[in-house]
Amino acid sequence: MDTRFLTLMEFQNVYFYRFITLAIFVTTGVLLLFIFPEMKRSEISVVVPVLFILWGRFAVEYVRLKKCGPAFIHNDELVISRDGGHRQIPLTRIRSVTSKHSLFMVRRYRSWTDHLAFLQFTLNNGERVYTLAESKVFEYPAGKNTLAAIQAAVLAAKTKSLTSRQASHDTERSTWGTRLEAK
Numbered sequence: 001m002d003t004r005f006l007t008l009m010e011f012q013n014v015y016f017y018r019f020i021t022l023a024i025f026v027t028t029g030v031l032l033l034f035i036f037p038e039m040k041r042s043e044i045s046v047v048v049p050v051l052f053i054l055w056g057r058f059a060v061e062y063v064r065l066k067k068c069g070p071a072f073i074h075n076d077e078l079v080i081s082r083d084g085g086h087r088q089i090p091l092t093r094i095r096s097v098t099s100k101h102s103l104f105m106v107r108r109y110r111s112w113t114d115h116l117a118f119l120q121f122t123l124n125n126g127e128r129v130y131t132l133a134e135s136k137v138f139e140y141p142a143g144k145n146t147l148a149a150i151q152a153a154v155l156a157a158k159t160k161s162l163t164s165r166q167a168s169h170d171t172e173r174s175t176w177g178t179r180l181e182a183k
Helices: 008-038 041-067 144-182
Strands: 071-074 077-082 085-090 094-101 115-123 128-135
Touching (some): 041 128, 094 128
Antiparallel strands (some): 115 128
16 A cells, blocks of 8 residues: 555654744745835735735645644554544544645755645544645645555445445344244
């Protein structure tokens, strides 16, 4: 299975570069306050909306990253580790898996190949669980190989569960039929 989830060490790199990116945005905002009085109206109308869009996207990714934790698949369970412990979710309880590109959350700067994808697992009860996976820059959907591997693992787990339930149901029915014939 080709799942390329981020390890705990790679998560620490993402947290570090998130802090660096935040420092760059704060510095940009402070510098903009000093330059703002000398800027022309046409410059302001271009620069300020672009910066607000970038800051907004960074804020969205910042919140997404707070919900993420390192993950791996073991024995038909998705294991997500967080500060408060770890959580084991049977793959049969996963309804859907989606991915979204990350623009600002990276494992290292100056790399065109080390981009990340936010993976969202929607459980049968509607709860959403998040993690990060490797992705390429223009890959669609984000983290295509990991996404396909996870979807295949979920389908295999659901199929295995369904066949075992069907086999136990058939065994129960044949046992019931044997009891009726014995009477």
